Amino acid sequence: MSTSYYISLITAMFIGGAAGYVGSLMATKKMSLVGDVLSHIALPGIGLGLLYGINISLGALASLVLGIMLIWILSLKTELSMESLVGVVFVLSLAVGFLITPEEELLHALFGNISSVALPDAVAAVFISVIVFIAAKIIYSKMMLAYVSEDLALASGVKINKYNLIYLFLIAAVVAFGIKVGGTLLTSAMIIVPAAVARNVSRNMRQYSWLSVIVGIASAIAGFAVFPFLAARFGLSVVAIGPVIILASIVFFTVSLIFKNK
Amino acid sequence: MDFQDNQNLIENKEEKLLEPGGIAPQTVPQPPMPEVPSRQAMPEKGEELILEVKNLMVSFKEERVVDNLSFNLKKGENVAIMGPNGAGKTVLLKALLGILPYQGEVKWSENAKISYVPQKILPEKNLPLSVEEFFKMKKAGKEQAKEALSSVGITDERFLKKMIGAISSGQLQRVLVAWGLIGNPNVLLFDEPTAGIDIGGEETIFNLLNKIEKERNLSIILVTHDMSVVYGFADSVLCLNKKLVCYGSPAEALGSEGLKKLYGEGVTFYKHEH
Numbered sequence: 001m002s003t004s005y006y007i008s009l010i011t012a013m014f015i016g017g018a019a020g021y022v023g024s025l026m027a028t029k030k031m032s033l034v035g036d037v038l039s040h041i042a043l044p045g046i047g048l049g050l051l052y053g054i055n056i057s058l059g060a061l062a063s064l065v066l067g068i069m070l071i072w073i074l075s076l077k078t079e080l081s082m083e084s085l086v087g088v089v090f091v092l093s094l095a096v097g098f099l100i101t102p103e104e105e106l107l108h109a110l111f112g113n114i115s116s117v118a119l120p121d122a123v124a125a126v127f128i129s130v131i132v133f134i135a136a137k138i139i140y141s142k143m144m145l146a147y148v149s150e151d152l153a154l155a156s157g158v159k160i161n162k163y164n165l166i167y168l169f170l171i172a173a174v175v176a177f178g179i180k181v182g183g184t185l186l187t188s189a190m191i192i193v194p195a196a197v198a199r200n201v202s203r204n205m206r207q208y209s210w211l212s213v214i215v216g217i218a219s220a221i222a223g224f225a226v227f228p229f230l231a232a233r234f235g236l237s238v239v240a241i242g243p244v245i246i247l248a249s250i251v252f253f254t255v256s257l258i259f260k261n262k
Numbered sequence: 263m264d265f266q267d268n269q270n271l272i273e274n275k276e277e278k279l280l281e282p283g284g285i286a287p288q289t290v291p292q293p294p295m296p297e298v299p300s301r302q303a304m305p306e307k308g309e310e311l312i313l314e315v316k317n318l319m320v321s322f323k324e325e326r327v328v329d330n331l332s333f334n335l336k337k338g339e340n341v342a343i344m345g346p347n348g349a350g351k352t353v354l355l356k357a358l359l360g361i362l363p364y365q366g367e368v369k370w371s372e373n374a375k376i377s378y379v380p381q382k383i384l385p386e387k388n389l390p391l392s393v394e395e396f397f398k399m400k401k402a403g404k405e406q407a408k409e410a411l412s413s414v415g416i417t418d419e420r421f422l423k424k425m426i427g428a429i430s431s432g433q434l435q436r437v438l439v440a441w442g443l444i445g446n447p448n449v450l451l452f453d454e455p456t457a458g459i460d461i462g463g464e465e466t467i468f469n470l471l472n473k474i475e476k477e478r479n480l481s482i483i484l485v486t487h488d489m490s491v492v493y494g495f496a497d498s499v500l501c502l503n504k505k506l507v508c509y510g511s512p513a514e515a516l517g518s519e520g521l522k523k524l525y526g527e528g529v530t531f532y533k534h535e536h
Contacts, residue, residue: 141398144391144395147385148385148389149383149385151378154359154361155361156400198390203392203423204391204394204395204425205395206395
Protein backbone atom coordinates (compact mmCIF):
# COMPACT_ATOMS: atom_id res chain seq x y z
CA MET A 1 0.00 0.00 0.00
CA SER A 2 1.27 3.44 -0.87
CA THR A 3 1.70 6.29 1.59
CA SER A 4 -1.10 8.23 -0.08
CA TYR A 5 -3.40 5.31 0.64
CA TYR A 6 -2.71 5.67 4.36
CA ILE A 7 -2.99 9.43 4.23
CA SER A 8 -6.40 9.00 2.63
CA LEU A 9 -7.40 6.40 5.21
CA ILE A 10 -6.51 8.63 8.15
CA THR A 11 -8.31 11.57 6.57
CA ALA A 12 -11.39 9.44 5.96
CA MET A 13 -11.34 8.21 9.57
CA PHE A 14 -11.25 11.72 10.98
CA ILE A 15 -13.89 13.03 8.58
CA GLY A 16 -16.03 9.95 9.21
CA GLY A 17 -15.83 10.38 12.98
CA ALA A 18 -16.53 14.11 12.94
CA ALA A 19 -19.34 13.74 10.39
CA GLY A 20 -20.87 10.93 12.44
CA TYR A 21 -20.77 13.04 15.59
CA VAL A 22 -22.20 16.15 13.93
CA GLY A 23 -24.78 13.99 12.22
CA SER A 24 -25.93 12.58 15.54
CA LEU A 25 -26.96 16.09 16.52
CA MET A 26 -29.68 15.84 13.94
CA ALA A 27 -31.61 13.74 16.37
CA THR A 28 -35.05 14.77 15.18
CA LYS A 29 -36.79 13.92 11.93
CA LYS A 30 -36.92 17.58 11.06
CA MET A 31 -33.19 18.13 11.35
CA SER A 32 -32.08 14.93 9.64
CA LEU A 33 -33.60 16.14 6.41
CA VAL A 34 -31.54 19.31 6.68
CA GLY A 35 -28.24 17.48 6.99
CA ASP A 36 -29.21 15.09 4.25
CA VAL A 37 -29.22 17.71 1.57
CA LEU A 38 -26.93 20.35 3.03
CA SER A 39 -23.77 18.72 1.71
CA HIS A 40 -24.96 19.09 -1.87
CA ILE A 41 -25.04 22.85 -1.49
CA ALA A 42 -21.26 22.56 -1.87
CA LEU A 43 -21.58 21.60 -5.55
CA PRO A 44 -21.51 25.05 -7.20
CA GLY A 45 -18.39 25.91 -5.20
CA ILE A 46 -16.69 22.68 -6.21
CA GLY A 47 -17.61 23.40 -9.81
CA LEU A 48 -16.12 26.90 -9.65
CA GLY A 49 -13.03 25.54 -7.93
CA LEU A 50 -12.49 22.99 -10.68
CA LEU A 51 -13.13 25.57 -13.41
CA TYR A 52 -10.71 28.16 -12.10
CA GLY A 53 -8.19 25.87 -10.46
CA ILE A 54 -8.90 27.01 -6.87
CA ASN A 55 -8.77 24.53 -3.98
CA ILE A 56 -12.17 22.83 -4.17
CA SER A 57 -12.47 22.74 -0.36
CA LEU A 58 -12.37 26.53 -0.30
CA GLY A 59 -14.88 26.74 -3.13
CA ALA A 60 -17.15 24.29 -1.34
CA LEU A 61 -16.84 26.17 1.94
CA ALA A 62 -17.72 29.48 0.30
CA SER A 63 -20.70 27.95 -1.43
CA LEU A 64 -21.92 26.25 1.77
CA VAL A 65 -21.55 29.39 3.86
CA LEU A 66 -23.49 31.40 1.28
CA GLY A 67 -26.18 28.74 1.08
CA ILE A 68 -26.47 28.50 4.85
CA MET A 69 -26.69 32.26 5.28
CA LEU A 70 -29.42 32.29 2.66
CA ILE A 71 -31.35 29.52 4.44
CA TRP A 72 -30.91 31.17 7.82
CA ILE A 73 -32.02 34.60 6.66
CA LEU A 74 -35.02 33.12 4.84
CA SER A 75 -36.01 31.13 7.92
CA LEU A 76 -36.02 34.32 10.00
CA LYS A 77 -37.89 36.34 7.38
CA THR A 78 -40.47 33.78 6.30
CA GLU A 79 -42.75 31.41 8.14
CA LEU A 80 -41.44 28.49 6.11
CA SER A 81 -39.82 25.58 7.89
CA MET A 82 -36.08 25.04 7.80
CA GLU A 83 -36.46 21.81 5.83
CA SER A 84 -38.44 23.32 2.97
CA LEU A 85 -35.99 26.23 2.73
CA VAL A 86 -33.06 23.81 2.66
CA GLY A 87 -34.93 21.94 -0.06
CA VAL A 88 -35.22 25.07 -2.19
CA VAL A 89 -31.59 26.04 -1.77
CA PHE A 90 -30.57 22.41 -2.37
CA VAL A 91 -32.20 22.11 -5.80
CA LEU A 92 -30.89 25.55 -6.72
CA SER A 93 -27.34 24.50 -5.81
CA LEU A 94 -27.66 21.19 -7.59
CA ALA A 95 -28.88 22.84 -10.80
CA VAL A 96 -26.21 25.54 -10.73
CA GLY A 97 -23.56 23.01 -9.71
CA PHE A 98 -24.32 20.71 -12.62
CA LEU A 99 -24.35 23.60 -15.06
CA ILE A 100 -20.95 24.97 -14.09
CA THR A 101 -19.02 21.83 -13.16
CA PRO A 102 -17.09 20.47 -16.16
CA GLU A 103 -18.76 17.22 -17.16
CA GLU A 104 -15.69 15.03 -16.79
CA GLU A 105 -15.23 16.33 -13.23
CA LEU A 106 -18.82 15.76 -12.09
CA LEU A 107 -18.06 12.25 -10.93
CA HIS A 108 -15.17 13.51 -8.79
CA ALA A 109 -17.33 16.21 -7.25
CA LEU A 110 -19.99 13.71 -6.27
CA PHE A 111 -17.80 10.77 -5.27
CA GLY A 112 -14.47 12.39 -4.50
CA ASN A 113 -11.08 11.30 -5.67
CA ILE A 114 -9.00 9.59 -3.09
CA SER A 115 -5.82 9.73 -5.18
CA SER A 116 -5.91 13.51 -5.18
CA VAL A 117 -5.67 13.83 -1.39
CA ALA A 118 -2.36 15.55 -0.81
CA LEU A 119 -0.70 15.85 2.59
CA PRO A 120 -1.72 19.49 3.21
CA ASP A 121 -5.37 18.60 2.44
CA ALA A 122 -5.17 15.67 4.84
CA VAL A 123 -3.66 17.80 7.61
CA ALA A 124 -6.36 20.44 7.10
CA ALA A 125 -9.11 17.81 7.17
CA VAL A 126 -7.80 16.24 10.38
CA PHE A 127 -7.43 19.63 12.02
CA ILE A 128 -10.92 20.75 11.01
CA SER A 129 -12.41 17.44 12.16
CA VAL A 130 -10.98 17.91 15.64
CA ILE A 131 -12.23 21.51 15.84
CA VAL A 132 -15.69 20.47 14.65
CA PHE A 133 -15.80 17.65 17.19
CA ILE A 134 -14.93 19.95 20.09
CA ALA A 135 -17.39 22.65 19.01
CA ALA A 136 -20.17 20.09 18.56
CA LYS A 137 -19.45 18.67 22.00
CA ILE A 138 -19.88 22.12 23.54
CA ILE A 139 -23.29 22.74 21.95
CA TYR A 140 -24.49 19.12 22.14
CA SER A 141 -26.60 19.08 25.27
CA LYS A 142 -28.09 22.51 24.55
CA MET A 143 -29.19 21.38 21.11
CA MET A 144 -30.67 18.24 22.63
CA LEU A 145 -32.59 20.32 25.17
CA ALA A 146 -34.04 22.34 22.31
CA TYR A 147 -35.20 19.07 20.71
CA VAL A 148 -36.96 18.09 23.91
CA SER A 149 -38.65 21.48 24.22
CA GLU A 150 -37.82 24.77 22.56
CA ASP A 151 -39.62 26.66 25.32
CA LEU A 152 -37.62 24.96 28.05
CA ALA A 153 -34.42 25.68 26.16
CA LEU A 154 -35.34 29.33 25.68
CA ALA A 155 -36.40 29.67 29.31
CA SER A 156 -33.05 28.18 30.32
CA GLY A 157 -31.30 30.87 28.32
CA VAL A 158 -30.32 28.78 25.30
CA LYS A 159 -30.17 30.96 22.20
CA ILE A 160 -31.62 28.44 19.79
CA ASN A 161 -31.13 30.47 16.62
CA LYS A 162 -27.49 31.03 17.42
CA TYR A 163 -26.85 27.35 18.07
CA ASN A 164 -28.65 26.33 14.89
CA LEU A 165 -26.38 28.61 12.92
CA ILE A 166 -23.22 27.33 14.61
CA TYR A 167 -24.44 23.84 13.93
CA LEU A 168 -24.97 24.46 10.22
CA PHE A 169 -21.46 25.89 9.98
CA LEU A 170 -20.04 22.79 11.62
CA ILE A 171 -21.68 20.66 8.95
CA ALA A 172 -20.34 23.01 6.30
CA ALA A 173 -16.80 22.58 7.64
CA VAL A 174 -17.02 18.78 7.66
CA VAL A 175 -18.44 18.69 4.15
CA ALA A 176 -15.94 21.16 2.73
CA PHE A 177 -12.95 19.21 3.99
CA GLY A 178 -14.48 15.80 3.46
CA ILE A 179 -15.22 16.20 -0.23
CA LYS A 180 -11.60 15.65 -1.25
CA VAL A 181 -11.87 12.16 0.18
CA GLY A 182 -15.31 11.10 -0.78
CA GLY A 183 -17.13 13.89 -2.59
CA THR A 184 -20.40 15.32 -1.45
CA LEU A 185 -22.15 11.95 -1.41
CA LEU A 186 -19.73 10.32 1.01
CA THR A 187 -19.79 13.18 3.50
CA SER A 188 -23.54 13.33 3.33
CA ALA A 189 -23.69 9.57 3.95
CA MET A 190 -21.27 9.87 6.88
CA ILE A 191 -23.52 12.52 8.41
CA ILE A 192 -26.70 10.46 8.07
CA VAL A 193 -25.90 6.76 8.33
CA PRO A 194 -23.78 6.45 11.52
CA ALA A 195 -26.38 8.46 13.49
CA ALA A 196 -29.14 6.23 12.14
CA VAL A 197 -27.18 3.12 13.19
CA ALA A 198 -26.59 4.57 16.66
CA ARG A 199 -30.18 5.60 17.04
CA ASN A 200 -31.37 2.08 16.35
CA VAL A 201 -29.47 0.61 19.27
CA SER A 202 -28.88 3.43 21.81
CA ARG A 203 -30.91 4.07 24.91
CA ASN A 204 -29.29 7.33 25.94
CA MET A 205 -27.40 10.32 24.62
CA ARG A 206 -23.97 9.06 25.66
CA GLN A 207 -24.28 5.75 23.82
CA TYR A 208 -25.85 7.47 20.86
CA SER A 209 -23.23 10.16 20.35
CA TRP A 210 -20.24 7.88 20.85
CA LEU A 211 -21.64 5.11 18.71
CA SER A 212 -22.17 7.63 15.89
CA VAL A 213 -18.48 8.55 16.04
CA ILE A 214 -17.40 4.92 16.19
CA VAL A 215 -19.56 3.83 13.26
CA GLY A 216 -18.27 6.79 11.22
CA ILE A 217 -14.67 5.79 11.85
CA ALA A 218 -15.34 2.07 11.45
CA SER A 219 -17.05 2.61 8.10
CA ALA A 220 -13.96 4.39 6.81
CA ILE A 221 -11.66 1.63 8.04
CA ALA A 222 -13.92 -1.12 6.71
CA GLY A 223 -14.22 0.62 3.34
CA PHE A 224 -10.45 0.96 2.99
CA ALA A 225 -9.87 -2.61 4.17
CA VAL A 226 -12.30 -4.15 1.73
CA PHE A 227 -11.52 -1.91 -1.22
CA PRO A 228 -8.28 -3.62 -2.45
CA PHE A 229 -10.10 -6.97 -2.73
CA LEU A 230 -13.07 -5.46 -4.54
CA ALA A 231 -10.75 -3.47 -6.78
CA ALA A 232 -8.78 -6.59 -7.70
CA ARG A 233 -11.91 -8.67 -8.24
CA PHE A 234 -14.03 -6.15 -10.18
CA GLY A 235 -11.37 -3.82 -11.54
CA LEU A 236 -12.67 -0.77 -9.69
CA SER A 237 -10.95 2.57 -10.10
CA VAL A 238 -9.74 4.38 -7.01
CA VAL A 239 -12.72 6.79 -7.26
CA ALA A 240 -14.92 3.93 -6.09
CA ILE A 241 -13.53 3.97 -2.55
CA GLY A 242 -16.11 6.57 -1.45
CA PRO A 243 -19.05 4.39 -2.48
CA VAL A 244 -17.39 1.37 -0.82
CA ILE A 245 -17.19 3.29 2.48
CA ILE A 246 -20.87 4.18 2.11
CA LEU A 247 -21.72 0.52 1.52
CA ALA A 248 -19.72 -0.44 4.62
CA SER A 249 -21.79 1.98 6.69
CA ILE A 250 -24.96 0.48 5.22
CA VAL A 251 -23.77 -2.96 6.39
CA PHE A 252 -23.52 -1.51 9.93
CA PHE A 253 -27.00 -0.10 9.48
CA THR A 254 -28.40 -3.49 8.49
CA VAL A 255 -26.79 -5.12 11.51
CA SER A 256 -28.24 -2.39 13.76
CA LEU A 257 -31.71 -3.17 12.47
CA ILE A 258 -31.36 -6.68 13.83
CA PHE A 259 -30.47 -5.36 17.30
CA LYS A 260 -32.97 -2.51 17.17
CA ASN A 261 -34.33 -1.81 20.62
CA LYS A 262 -38.03 -1.78 21.11
CA MET B 263 -32.72 46.62 38.66
CA ASP B 264 -36.02 48.43 38.33
CA PHE B 265 -37.30 46.93 41.49
CA GLN B 266 -34.16 48.07 43.24
CA ASP B 267 -34.88 51.59 42.04
CA ASN B 268 -38.32 51.42 43.60
CA GLN B 269 -36.82 50.39 46.88
CA ASN B 270 -34.47 53.33 46.72
CA LEU B 271 -37.42 55.61 46.12
CA ILE B 272 -39.11 54.33 49.23
CA GLU B 273 -35.96 54.73 51.24
CA ASN B 274 -35.49 58.27 49.93
CA LYS B 275 -39.01 59.10 51.00
CA GLU B 276 -38.24 57.95 54.49
CA GLU B 277 -35.10 60.02 54.58
CA LYS B 278 -37.07 63.06 53.54
CA LEU B 279 -39.46 62.49 56.41
CA LEU B 280 -36.62 62.64 58.84
CA GLU B 281 -35.39 65.92 57.45
CA PRO B 282 -36.65 68.83 59.51
CA GLY B 283 -38.79 71.09 57.40
CA GLY B 284 -39.28 68.40 54.76
CA ILE B 285 -42.69 68.08 53.21
CA ALA B 286 -44.49 65.24 54.94
CA PRO B 287 -46.13 62.86 52.49
CA GLN B 288 -49.82 62.21 52.89
CA THR B 289 -49.45 58.53 53.54
CA VAL B 290 -47.32 57.17 56.29
CA PRO B 291 -44.65 54.98 54.71
CA GLN B 292 -44.61 51.37 55.80
CA PRO B 293 -41.48 50.14 57.51
CA PRO B 294 -39.74 47.56 55.33
CA MET B 295 -41.10 44.06 55.94
CA PRO B 296 -38.73 41.83 57.84
CA GLU B 297 -37.44 38.75 56.00
CA VAL B 298 -39.76 35.90 56.71
CA PRO B 299 -37.95 32.65 57.32
CA SER B 300 -40.73 30.31 56.32
CA ARG B 301 -44.33 30.27 55.23
CA GLN B 302 -45.48 28.24 58.19
CA ALA B 303 -44.27 30.84 60.64
CA MET B 304 -46.22 33.55 58.87
CA PRO B 305 -49.98 33.53 59.07
CA GLU B 306 -50.48 36.43 56.68
CA LYS B 307 -48.44 36.95 53.56
CA GLY B 308 -45.80 39.62 53.24
CA GLU B 309 -46.43 42.70 51.19
CA GLU B 310 -43.12 42.37 49.40
CA LEU B 311 -43.79 42.29 45.68
CA ILE B 312 -42.03 39.66 43.66
CA LEU B 313 -43.49 40.67 40.33
CA GLU B 314 -44.89 43.88 38.90
CA VAL B 315 -46.52 43.92 35.49
CA LYS B 316 -47.49 47.24 33.96
CA ASN B 317 -49.29 47.82 30.66
CA LEU B 318 -48.06 44.57 29.21
CA MET B 319 -48.81 44.10 25.53
CA VAL B 320 -47.88 41.20 23.30
CA SER B 321 -48.67 41.25 19.60
CA PHE B 322 -48.19 38.72 16.83
CA LYS B 323 -48.09 40.62 13.56
CA GLU B 324 -51.21 42.82 13.67
CA GLU B 325 -53.04 40.83 16.31
CA ARG B 326 -52.83 41.88 19.92
CA VAL B 327 -52.76 38.72 22.04
CA VAL B 328 -52.27 40.31 25.44
CA ASP B 329 -53.61 43.83 25.76
CA ASN B 330 -52.65 46.39 28.37
CA LEU B 331 -52.34 44.05 31.31
CA SER B 332 -51.25 45.22 34.76
CA PHE B 333 -51.03 43.24 37.98
CA ASN B 334 -48.73 42.62 40.93
CA LEU B 335 -47.69 39.43 42.65
CA LYS B 336 -46.78 39.30 46.31
CA LYS B 337 -44.08 37.06 47.63
CA GLY B 338 -45.42 33.61 48.40
CA GLU B 339 -48.71 34.22 46.64
CA ASN B 340 -50.21 31.61 44.33
CA VAL B 341 -51.96 32.91 41.28
CA ALA B 342 -54.13 31.00 38.85
CA ILE B 343 -54.46 32.40 35.35
CA MET B 344 -57.75 31.44 33.73
CA GLY B 345 -59.38 32.15 30.44
CA PRO B 346 -60.87 30.57 27.33
CA ASN B 347 -58.73 29.04 24.60
CA GLY B 348 -56.74 31.65 22.74
CA ALA B 349 -57.06 34.14 25.60
CA GLY B 350 -53.30 34.60 25.71
CA LYS B 351 -52.56 32.63 28.87
CA THR B 352 -49.52 30.77 27.61
CA VAL B 353 -48.35 33.89 25.81
CA LEU B 354 -48.55 35.79 29.09
CA LEU B 355 -46.40 33.17 30.83
CA LYS B 356 -43.84 33.33 28.05
CA ALA B 357 -43.74 37.11 28.24
CA LEU B 358 -43.20 36.87 32.01
CA LEU B 359 -40.33 34.49 31.31
CA GLY B 360 -38.88 36.92 28.79
CA ILE B 361 -38.86 34.43 25.93
CA LEU B 362 -41.35 36.41 23.84
CA PRO B 363 -40.93 40.01 22.78
CA TYR B 364 -43.38 42.34 24.53
CA GLN B 365 -44.14 45.99 25.21
CA GLY B 366 -44.71 47.40 28.67
CA GLU B 367 -43.00 46.41 31.88
CA VAL B 368 -42.33 43.09 33.55
CA LYS B 369 -40.34 43.62 36.74
CA TRP B 370 -39.20 40.66 38.78
CA SER B 371 -37.73 41.39 42.19
CA GLU B 372 -33.98 40.93 42.34
CA ASN B 373 -34.09 37.81 44.45
CA ALA B 374 -36.65 36.10 42.23
CA LYS B 375 -35.42 32.75 40.94
CA ILE B 376 -37.86 31.72 38.27
CA SER B 377 -38.43 28.27 36.89
CA TYR B 378 -40.76 27.19 34.12
CA VAL B 379 -42.77 24.02 33.65
CA PRO B 380 -44.09 23.86 30.10
CA GLN B 381 -47.50 22.60 29.08
CA LYS B 382 -46.34 19.51 27.33
CA ILE B 383 -43.32 18.42 25.46
CA LEU B 384 -43.50 15.80 22.79
CA PRO B 385 -40.13 14.19 22.47
CA GLU B 386 -39.93 11.66 19.67
CA LYS B 387 -40.55 8.20 21.04
CA ASN B 388 -37.05 6.94 20.40
CA LEU B 389 -35.14 10.13 21.19
CA PRO B 390 -31.91 8.77 22.65
CA LEU B 391 -32.03 10.66 25.91
CA SER B 392 -32.40 9.21 29.38
CA VAL B 393 -34.23 10.90 32.24
CA GLU B 394 -30.90 11.21 34.05
CA GLU B 395 -29.34 12.99 31.07
CA PHE B 396 -32.33 15.30 30.84
CA PHE B 397 -31.58 16.41 34.40
CA LYS B 398 -27.90 16.74 33.58
CA MET B 399 -28.87 19.41 31.04
CA LYS B 400 -29.79 21.59 34.01
CA LYS B 401 -26.47 20.74 35.65
CA ALA B 402 -28.21 18.42 38.08
CA GLY B 403 -26.22 15.40 39.21
CA LYS B 404 -27.73 12.00 39.92
CA GLU B 405 -28.39 12.78 43.59
CA GLN B 406 -30.10 16.07 42.83
CA ALA B 407 -32.20 14.42 40.15
CA LYS B 408 -33.20 11.65 42.57
CA GLU B 409 -34.15 14.16 45.23
CA ALA B 410 -36.23 16.27 42.82
CA LEU B 411 -37.93 13.16 41.46
CA SER B 412 -38.77 11.90 44.91
CA SER B 413 -40.47 15.19 45.75
CA VAL B 414 -42.80 14.57 42.81
CA GLY B 415 -43.44 11.03 43.95
CA ILE B 416 -41.04 9.06 41.75
CA THR B 417 -38.75 7.00 43.94
CA ASP B 418 -37.77 4.12 41.67
CA GLU B 419 -34.09 4.59 40.91
CA ARG B 420 -34.32 2.66 37.64
CA PHE B 421 -36.54 5.45 36.36
CA LEU B 422 -33.44 7.58 35.75
CA LYS B 423 -32.31 5.16 33.05
CA LYS B 424 -35.55 5.29 31.10
CA MET B 425 -35.76 7.02 27.75
CA ILE B 426 -37.57 10.32 28.02
CA GLY B 427 -39.78 9.58 25.02
CA ALA B 428 -40.87 6.24 26.44
CA ILE B 429 -42.40 7.33 29.75
CA SER B 430 -46.13 7.97 30.13
CA SER B 431 -47.55 11.48 29.86
CA GLY B 432 -48.35 11.51 33.58
CA GLN B 433 -44.79 10.57 34.44
CA LEU B 434 -43.48 13.10 31.96
CA GLN B 435 -45.50 15.81 33.69
CA ARG B 436 -43.95 14.82 37.00
CA VAL B 437 -40.49 14.81 35.46
CA LEU B 438 -41.07 18.30 34.12
CA VAL B 439 -42.15 19.52 37.55
CA ALA B 440 -39.08 17.90 39.10
CA TRP B 441 -36.91 19.49 36.42
CA GLY B 442 -38.42 22.84 37.31
CA LEU B 443 -37.50 22.32 40.96
CA ILE B 444 -33.79 21.92 40.19
CA GLY B 445 -31.81 24.93 41.38
CA ASN B 446 -34.32 25.73 44.15
CA PRO B 447 -36.41 28.39 42.46
CA ASN B 448 -38.73 30.60 44.51
CA VAL B 449 -41.18 31.20 41.68
CA LEU B 450 -42.64 28.41 39.57
CA LEU B 451 -44.51 29.12 36.35
CA PHE B 452 -46.75 26.22 35.40
CA ASP B 453 -48.49 26.02 32.08
CA GLU B 454 -51.63 23.91 32.52
CA PRO B 455 -50.22 21.35 34.89
CA THR B 456 -53.32 19.20 34.48
CA ALA B 457 -53.21 19.04 30.71
CA GLY B 458 -52.20 15.69 29.29
CA ILE B 459 -52.65 13.80 32.54
CA ASP B 460 -55.09 10.95 32.79
CA ILE B 461 -57.99 11.39 35.19
CA GLY B 462 -56.45 9.26 37.89
CA GLY B 463 -53.36 11.40 37.81
CA GLU B 464 -55.09 14.76 37.94
CA GLU B 465 -55.78 14.59 41.63
CA THR B 466 -52.15 13.75 42.25
CA ILE B 467 -50.76 16.72 40.38
CA PHE B 468 -53.00 18.95 42.44
CA ASN B 469 -51.85 17.35 45.69
CA LEU B 470 -48.35 17.58 44.37
CA LEU B 471 -48.61 21.33 43.86
CA ASN B 472 -49.82 21.77 47.41
CA LYS B 473 -47.04 19.62 48.76
CA ILE B 474 -44.29 21.31 46.79
CA GLU B 475 -45.60 24.74 47.63
CA LYS B 476 -45.59 23.96 51.37
CA GLU B 477 -42.24 22.18 51.37
CA ARG B 478 -40.37 24.69 49.33
CA ASN B 479 -41.96 28.02 50.15
CA LEU B 480 -42.49 29.19 46.62
CA SER B 481 -44.83 31.41 44.66
CA ILE B 482 -46.64 29.52 41.97
CA ILE B 483 -48.18 31.08 38.91
CA LEU B 484 -50.24 28.56 37.06
CA VAL B 485 -52.39 28.50 33.99
CA THR B 486 -55.34 26.20 34.48
CA HIS B 487 -58.84 25.35 33.32
CA ASP B 488 -59.55 23.31 36.39
CA MET B 489 -61.84 25.16 38.79
CA SER B 490 -61.18 22.78 41.66
CA VAL B 491 -57.48 23.56 41.37
CA VAL B 492 -58.31 27.25 41.45
CA TYR B 493 -60.49 26.98 44.55
CA GLY B 494 -58.25 24.57 46.38
CA PHE B 495 -54.96 26.12 45.62
CA ALA B 496 -54.83 29.69 44.37
CA ASP B 497 -54.75 32.78 46.59
CA SER B 498 -55.88 34.88 43.71
CA VAL B 499 -57.21 34.44 40.22
CA LEU B 500 -56.38 36.44 37.16
CA CYS B 501 -58.98 36.02 34.43
CA LEU B 502 -57.64 36.81 31.04
CA ASN B 503 -59.31 37.25 27.71
CA LYS B 504 -56.66 39.27 25.95
CA LYS B 505 -57.46 41.97 28.49
CA LEU B 506 -57.70 41.59 32.24
CA VAL B 507 -61.30 40.53 32.89
CA CYS B 508 -61.19 39.96 36.62
CA TYR B 509 -58.63 39.79 39.39
CA GLY B 510 -59.04 38.92 43.03
CA SER B 511 -59.60 36.01 45.38
CA PRO B 512 -61.19 32.96 43.70
CA ALA B 513 -64.54 33.57 45.40
CA GLU B 514 -64.65 37.24 44.34
CA ALA B 515 -63.28 36.91 40.88
CA LEU B 516 -65.13 33.78 39.88
CA GLY B 517 -68.61 34.65 41.01
CA SER B 518 -71.07 33.94 38.26
CA GLU B 519 -70.68 37.54 37.03
CA GLY B 520 -66.97 37.10 36.58
CA LEU B 521 -67.42 33.79 34.77
CA LYS B 522 -70.00 35.27 32.43
CA LYS B 523 -67.60 38.02 31.56
CA LEU B 524 -64.85 35.52 30.92
CA TYR B 525 -66.58 32.72 29.06
CA GLY B 526 -69.84 34.33 27.92
CA GLU B 527 -73.46 33.80 29.04
CA GLY B 528 -74.73 30.46 30.28
CA VAL B 529 -71.62 29.28 32.05
CA THR B 530 -71.91 28.42 35.68
CA PHE B 531 -69.64 26.39 37.80
CA TYR B 532 -70.92 23.85 40.24
CA LYS B 533 -68.40 23.27 42.93
CA HIS B 534 -68.66 19.55 43.36
CA GLU B 535 -67.14 17.58 46.16
CA HIS B 536 -65.16 14.49 45.32
